[in-house]
Amino acid sequence: MRTRVLAICLSLAALPVAAEGDFDTEGGFAAFEQLFGVTEGKRRNHTKGFCVEGELTPVGDAIHAYSNSPLFSGTSSVIARVSHKGGKPNPADDKYGLLGMAMEITTADDDLHVIAMNTEHFFPVATSEAFIELLRAKAAGGDATKAFAAKYPALKAYKAYHSALAKTLRPYEGTTFNSVNSFYLVDEAGTQTAMRFSFRPSGEEGIVTETHPNFFLENMQKNIADGGVSWDMVVTLANPDDVVADPSVQWTGDHTEIVAARFTAKAAMAESDGQCDALNFDPMVLSDGFAPSEDPMLQVRSMIYALGVGQRLSEKE
Template sequence: MKDATLASSAVFDAEEGFDAFEKLFGVTKGKRRNHTKGFCVEGIFAPVDPRVRTYSSSPIFSGTSTVVARVSHKGGKANPRDDQYGLLGMGLEITTANGDLHVIGMNTEHFFPVATSRDFIELLQAKAAGPDATKAFAAQHPEFRAYKNYHEALDKTLRPYEGTTFNSLNTFYLVDAEGKKSAMRFSFQPSGEQEIVVDTHADFFLENMQKNINEGSVSWDMIVTLANPDDAILDPSKQWSGDHVTITAGRFTAQNAMPESDGQCDRLNFDPMVLSEGFAPSEDPMLRARSMIYALGAVKRLSEKD
């Protein structure tokens, strides 16, 4: 595989990264510093296409698992409006029948704005410093300019969580029973047409999902995209293009949706490095960075609740 990522020149500092989030968004005590507003979703994950078992021995592809999920707005604002377009996120903690855990964290972005954890910290710091600093950062980082241009051109139609596609951004490995690894990225795409079915207002997303669940099926298909030999698997700022082998590996079906105060998701840490047997993290250093900053954030916000 082609590694297009230059090694980061500095060791990732979780404290510095966490501080950058707080400077950019402020602090809502007891809440996540990023993806601050959200609610819980509970349901099941079941395998769909058995071809995925050729590549992975994971138990999430061999039986039905339970899921505790959280859907959210990206960013650290305490209460962004549901009736205005914005980037969204979804995290899942999947528990298999044999008690194995598999954690997934996704966003609606198609790829990451920068290639390394050091660049990500500096981007957050530049945004906190203001427009001039952000422009100066963009001038030095063509990958950030490409990210902005691509995502600004996307359709900005307002969609509820259940009508939205979420993407892994980082690369992972599927691992078969013999230990062979296959690089892949994945997305969770709505299984059907799920639309806005209630009157829109600043906080309508939960009500909308509850109504869609009550009136029919709310689900997302896990679409696995296998890497081609020339794909940049260790650089999350590089989008894969061209034809790829894809597999509809599984389906997450929502059965209930509730506020964080009534659900199980608030205290969860959606660490993307927690993987079931049959998966492995890639060597992408951004995965380690995410894991470290999520862990620090979980400790801080949960201590604020006590």
């Protein structure tokens, strides 16, 4: 309960200051509702999902050269949420789609760290303003979307890369999740190292139950019971020529990768039975040893999430 309340309060407290900028937070939130509709009491994006609880444990010492985060020095407790991307209330589990995983991590020394990831490898546009414009174009129909694509060539690169990926149906526990935003690792001396990260399945957990439109929860519960579900946190260090502040630019070529930690799922449950539903997975809530990058989308995500959590929790009253 402490971490849940703290995460919400941190986000809501930051909102009035951030909202004094140029970004129209309420308009951005409304764009999700315009495209997907409104399912009262639920998230407007990543609407369908369930809770996963477990532990994050350090793996090796290599990450200590770059960060003094307590994530990498002791066992942390995790409340996570896995989800389908999009605002439809009940997309089918037995059809391929983009997925997400978000985590609220409480470290051994009671620090708090939030992670929000998607299955995409990079973002379709560079700024939050452009993303909101994209949502509105999709809501308006094909002609508006084509006009948007002509204006923003990054969308073409995004579609070309992701459309070429295999569309094999995988459960959450067999899926790799990526941070589309960059962050900095911070060491004891305050030196910052830019990075992105992924959570990659530690094993080959696949489909072990009969598939149907809502089989993902049952599948994960069975995989946990049959031997465990875990993901490795793989940190990718930026090269000198990598673009850090633009999430639409893919990092290509050879990079230093460090397996820094492992998230092991201990239980999976419906939102009504777990603790994840009320959480605000604000990517700006970071433990010591991390700092946000200059990517402006991070701050805007924080603002929209803060508005969203207040809205949906009020609808539950």
